[in-house]
Amino acid sequence: MTADAERGTTERVLTLLGLLQQRQVWTGPELAERLNVTPRTVRRDVERLRALGYPVHASQGVGGGYQLGAGQDLPPLLLDDEEAIATTLSLLATAGAGGAGGAVAGAGDAALRALTKLDRVLPARLQREVRALSGSVESFGGGRAPVDPGLLMTLARACRDEVETGFDYPAGRSGSEARRRRVEPYRLVASDRRWYLLAYDLDRDDWRSFRVDRMTDVTARTWRFRPREAPDAATFVQESVASRVYPRQARFLVHAPATTVRAQVPASAAVVRPLDGERCEVLSGAANLDLVLMHVLLLGHAFEVLDPPELATRSRELAQRLLDAGPAA
Known part of the structure; x- marks a missing residue:
C-alpha cells in the first residue's frame, strides 16, 4: 500500500469511527454510501477498528447493523503505545505533585481529570497498558527536569512486568567511571527535581535508588523475578535524595x-x-x-x-x- 493510500484508509477509518459515534446503529449499506465505498470495504474497516481495540458489534436481521460499544459518545483518541505511555507518565507525575498547594495543587487536580478522560477514550488494549504502568509510578514534589519518555517507558514496563533490568551507572557523584548494574526494578518515583528508580540491586544485595537521567544503555531482560517485600518507594527515595546520599x-x-x-x-x-x-x-x-x-x-x-x-x-x-x-x- 502506498503512503497516499494508507493515509486515505486512515482518514476513512476515522470517519467511520465518527459515524458510529453519532448514532446507535448503522447498516452496512448506509455506511458504504456515506463513505463512498463498497460494503466489503466497510467490513474491512470495521475489522481495522476492532484491531485497534474499539468494540464494534454487528447484528443481523431487522434493526440490525453495526454498533459501537462502550465509549461510543466520546471522541476518538488514537495513540500508539509510546504516545499513550509517555502521556500517562507525565500526567501521573503531575497528579502526584498535587499535595504541594497553590498552582501545583490545581495542576494535580487537572492531571487527575485528564487521566480519567484518557482512560475512558483509549482502546481496551492501551487501557490495560497504561493502567498497569500507572502502578509503577509514584511521586513527591513537582516541577522536575525532563527525561526521555522512551527511557521512562522501558523502566515502567520493567517494573510492571517484573523483569530484571541492566544499565550503566556512574560509580560516584562526580559522574565518572560508569559500571554495569543489575537490578530488580520496583517503582519509578518523580521528585521535585528528577526521576528516580527504586530497585533491588542484585550485586549489592540491597535496595537502592537511581537517578534516571544518569542511566545509559538501559535494557530490560526477559528473566522474571519474584517480588520482594519492598520499602515505601516515595519515602525511600526522598530519604535517599535528601539525606542518605x-x-x-x-x-x-x-x-x-x-x-x-x-x-x-x-x-x-x-x-x-x-x-x-x-x-x-x-x-x-x-x-x-x-x-x-x-x-x-x-x-x-x-x-x-x-x-x-x-x-x-x-x-x-x-x-x-x-x-x-x-x-x-
Missing part, C-alpha cells in the same frame, strides 16, 4: 507544623515528618553540616538538634560567635 546526616526537632515547614523546604532537600500539630522532625544531609544547620536556623522556627550530638555543640559555638560579633553592651 550525603556523607553526613542531621536530624532536628522543629517547633512548627509539618505543613508549614514543608512549604519552606524543597522535598529533595529534607524529609519532614509530622510529630503532632505543632512540631515536626526534619532529616537532611550534606558534606558539611554547618550548611544544614544554617538552613534550619533560617526557617525562623525554634528547633533542637537531635542528631548527631556534636552538631548541638557546634550550634552553641556558632551562636556564641554571632553574639560576639554584635556591638558591646
Whole structure:
C-alpha cells in the first residue's frame, strides 16, 4: 500500500469511527454510501477498528447493523503505545505533585481529570497498558527536569512486568567511571527535581535508588523475578535524595507544623515528618553540616538538634560567635 493510500484508509477509518459515534446503529449499506465505498470495504474497516481495540458489534436481521460499544459518545483518541505511555507518565507525575498547594495543587487536580478522560477514550488494549504502568509510578514534589519518555517507558514496563533490568551507572557523584548494574526494578518515583528508580540491586544485595537521567544503555531482560517485600518507594527515595546520599546526616526537632515547614523546604532537600500539630522532625544531609544547620536556623522556627550530638555543640559555638560579633553592651 502506498503512503497516499494508507493515509486515505486512515482518514476513512476515522470517519467511520465518527459515524458510529453519532448514532446507535448503522447498516452496512448506509455506511458504504456515506463513505463512498463498497460494503466489503466497510467490513474491512470495521475489522481495522476492532484491531485497534474499539468494540464494534454487528447484528443481523431487522434493526440490525453495526454498533459501537462502550465509549461510543466520546471522541476518538488514537495513540500508539509510546504516545499513550509517555502521556500517562507525565500526567501521573503531575497528579502526584498535587499535595504541594497553590498552582501545583490545581495542576494535580487537572492531571487527575485528564487521566480519567484518557482512560475512558483509549482502546481496551492501551487501557490495560497504561493502567498497569500507572502502578509503577509514584511521586513527591513537582516541577522536575525532563527525561526521555522512551527511557521512562522501558523502566515502567520493567517494573510492571517484573523483569530484571541492566544499565550503566556512574560509580560516584562526580559522574565518572560508569559500571554495569543489575537490578530488580520496583517503582519509578518523580521528585521535585528528577526521576528516580527504586530497585533491588542484585550485586549489592540491597535496595537502592537511581537517578534516571544518569542511566545509559538501559535494557530490560526477559528473566522474571519474584517480588520482594519492598520499602515505601516515595519515602525511600526522598530519604535517599535528601539525606542518605550525603556523607553526613542531621536530624532536628522543629517547633512548627509539618505543613508549614514543608512549604519552606524543597522535598529533595529534607524529609519532614509530622510529630503532632505543632512540631515536626526534619532529616537532611550534606558534606558539611554547618550548611544544614544554617538552613534550619533560617526557617525562623525554634528547633533542637537531635542528631548527631556534636552538631548541638557546634550550634552553641556558632551562636556564641554571632553574639560576639554584635556591638558591646
